[in-house]
Amino acid sequence: MTAEKPEPSAPAPTDFIRDIVAAHVAEHRYPRIVTRFPPEPNGYLHIGHAKSICLNFGIARENRGQCNLRMDDTNPTKEDVEYVESIIADVQWLIAGWADHCLGFKLKGQTPEMRPVDGQPDFYLAATAAMPGGAPPSALALEPFYASDYFGQIYDYALTLIRKGQAYVCDLSPEETERYRGSPDQPGMDSPFRGRTVAQNLDLFQRMKAGEFPNGARTLRARIDMTAPNIWLRDPVIYRIRHAEHHHTGAAWCIYPMYDFAHCLSDYIEGVTHSICTLEFEVHRPLYDWILTSLDLPRPLPHQYEFARLNVGYTVMSKRKLLQLVQEKIVNGWDDPRMPTICGLRRRGVPASALRDFAYNIGVTKFDSLTDVAVLEHSIREELNQSALRRLAVLRPVKVVLTNIPAGDVIPCTAINHPANDAAGTRPLALTREVFIEADDFQENPPPKYFRLRPGGEVRLKYACIIKCDEVVKDAAGQLVELRCTADLASRTGGPNAGRKIKGTIHWVSAVQAIDAEVRLYDRLFTVPEPGAGADFKEFINPHSLETVTAKLEPPLRTARIEERYQFERLGYFTLDADSRPDHLVFNRTITLKDAWAKAPGAK
């Protein structure tokens, strides 16, 4: 069980984009605020997307608006349903209980309807009513929006542009197109096909659609200005020929619109008001606006706003690099708990609320920054400290024999489930003659200020009693076999000497009752703050990013379930892994507790 914490009552975030939205709300510029989260289904979502999701859904949520989930699927050669499914699941998980009422989905199979505005033809596709929290969209015959659902309308818009003389079919090869484009400090040259008549263009474009030409033979280009200082205004390609099966539209098309042409129109069709994207699209904004204004559309136009993408220390964020980690089996799949993917973080045990808190803390600006992982770690610990139930577990067991407790005796103890939440209750623990303690909690020749167990020293077994180390038993090779100690039963919790002052308190489990579990201890995947900065990020892979141990757990952990998160006292936060089976438990360490001792000069 996990104690539910209400969403932090932090004040609503502010940032330059929310300021803009607030101003628009104040002047009633739009009847309703509509944002969208438009991933291309060619990879798994990562924590950088989480920032965008929290921004877009956050704005919708704060303004009683809606945020459409839209597959930006205009390139059939790179996309796959595997990715659309994972994207839907990740988004729903991230916003569950927070913004699911703002999530815009549509009826399955629905496409834009022709709805004249003031006598002018217009295409529009509204989201259906709000989704009940967490329900799989398929169960309700709902699905996300797809840019590919608008191919028909986008094609019509292209025809309109051609008729207005603002688009033409160009026969230049890819190489020639590049050459004609010029360079940033060198103006481009007009394509020799720029002067084709409307009739020729219409004919050629329709034949492109009909499949008469091979890949790359022709393109449709916007006719803007080959000498524009902004390269994206130098007659950009807006349609290309691709004889390829599309994951959503099948074989219906062999020409596909480019991002710039499809994106602004998709926003318009869905009635998006604020189209929020990352900084690299800033130079595309004039084109976004050019397309929309060129079409004389009857409804209010969406506008694009840009913010800086997220960078986090000691990780990589590019889809290409993440894909490489997966394909080269450096990690075990997209949801490997070391991955910065949403499903990886989820599997690792990071709660969605921690990711939201993180997004809240880092803010939104146009500054290209590198966020310290400590900020993420802080959000995770803060959330888990409040919600995770406490348990005792020993990762690297050392046997302790309590010589004054007869074998077979069971001394009942009571452990608190959550120190800050009485309602979480207590649970019984059994103190027996043999227990395990953590290897780190005993040292034969300890450094100064070490207040755990040492020969002749005392330490408290949490929730049980104080023990004194009488004897260190080693084998012929000098390896530690067991510690023989005496238990001061009068110091038992609730006993007459319970208040006896002792500096160290350590965790333990009963050797006879403890259950075994595989525990996976994760560390950062890279050894340097910016692994992606150099030529080859793989040379910075941390060889110790995963360590597996066989731990001893207190028995109630046998019934732990996925998505339940526990604090193993003094160690960190842990959660059951999907690989776990009843006869072979597997736990992931989400994150360690902060450890002031580990930083102390005396600690090894």
Add this chain to the structure above:
RNA sequence: UGCCCGAUGGUGUAAUGGUAGCACAACGGACUCUGACUCCGUUUGUCUAGGUUCGAGUCCUAGUCGGGCAGCCA
């Protein structure tokens, strides 16, 4: 050397012409049956040079540094 964008402690962010604040990190202390949590405290900042103004982190000009843009990718 074309166009666009940015620059506030170690890191991230706020201050919207009027006392440079918050978070993380670091460091010190208190508390502690988790070396956790919590609490208290400390250190560290407006890229540079001019200008406007009673007053500039904020406005203007120039420079410096950083990022983005030349896919028939998004």
